[in-house]
């Protein structure tokens with residue numbers, strides 16, 4: 001197969017206009033997403049020729065840039081259908097238009113530390129050990145950075161959230177690890193500073209050795225103070241009105257249903273719509289920093305040699321399900337459904353969407369596969385989304401138990417005292433809340449209730465807002481999905497995690 005020609009496929013980045021990026025293959029579905037990428041990319045070749053080719057020749061290992069964005073929900077990206085004008089995310093929209101977007105990706109957790117531990121390991125919480133915020137990633141883990149460092153990569157991390165710093169074990173495998181945190185009032189953005197540090201690293205990087213950099217951006221996380229208000233002034237919400245615009249009371253805690261968490265309280269703003277506007281403004285600021293990162297790759301002449309993976313750790317519930325301006329208690333789409341985009345101009349391209357379910361446990365095996373780095377000993381919970389090993393052309397079979405678990409869909413494990421877990425496919429989500437657990441996040445620690453086990457089922461295609469529970473009517477779907485959640489719960493109990 002012909003190699004890409006530079007003049008065909010050199011992608012010069014500029015922010016996309018507000019127009020929604022067309023989705024070419026959003027209807028694709030298959031049981032195994034691992035097959036989908038190859039199918040989709042092959043289709044892209046046929047559809048577009050020229051630029052849309054897969055460079056099959058074994059290339060030098062790519063640089064790898066993983067951009068994770070804290071608290072970025074899937075449906076607030078213009079390319080994902082957010083009807084606010086202009087789009088808060090012109091740079092990410094462009095990335096989606098030129099890369100491969102996985103449109104049904106579920107995070108392993110609606111909270112930072114467990115979600116980012118999965119991003120760094122490719123396994124669920126019972127195996128990487130980080131069940132909730134403030135837990136540490138123990139040395140037993142064989143992280144992505146360690147694997148890439150062993151393969152000869154220079155490794156560096158630029159992180160805007162101190163929950164995932166070296167003191168919490170997230171420095172494993174990184175040659176350098178820099179943390180930038182905001183001031184106590186959250187009035188100062190950090191993502192622009194992370195970009196500047198990445199620029200220093202990029203300019204100092206030795207060639208031709210490949211590098212791996214992890215940039216974890218933070219500014220969309222509340223309180224929404226870090227981006228100046230002018231970032232959100234010209235948003236037009238006439239086509240995406242906020243569903244609820246009251247002024248709820250402020251909780252005395254950072255949790256609570258139907259109340260504003262204490263950490264979110266702004267001095268002057270009271271209405272929920274203003275919080276949403278500011279959230280979108282924070283996203284716009286961070287999107288501009290993503291653009292700065294991508295522009296650096298272009299300016300340094302390395303963008304064709306760099307695999308970019310963009311993902312969020314979790315989303316944010318804004319006005320839905322009474323979980324106001326927070327994340328962590330429920331497992332609805334607002335906090336679980338995250339964007340995932342992969343882009344590598346020298347190797348993959350297409351502006352395509354994969355609508356089969358993908359999980360954040362898939363990211364590590366996919367990166368290793370694309371980079372041609374051995375995943376020896378990598379008993380991941382996920383699977384490579386790349387059909388063929390670049391080095392051998394062979395499909396790597398998964399161990400039976402892992403394959404059965406992965407083929408069931410994507411699991412999310414709640415970090416809080418309600419011990420909630422869920423299974424998501426591209427069509428349905430089943431949520432299980434165990435018996436005797438509190439239904440109120442403000443319940444005192446150790447609370448045991450008389451509540452029975454709760455099962456919820458949602459049809460994500462017909463009911464993306466998850467307001468019509470189908471558990472008692474679509475019992476065939478429940479019967480098909482529930483055994484997988486039961487197996488996950490047994491696994492969690494075996495690890496000592498769950499009651």
Ligand SMILES: [Zn+2]
Nearest residue numbers: 070071112313
């Ligand atoms: Zn987070």
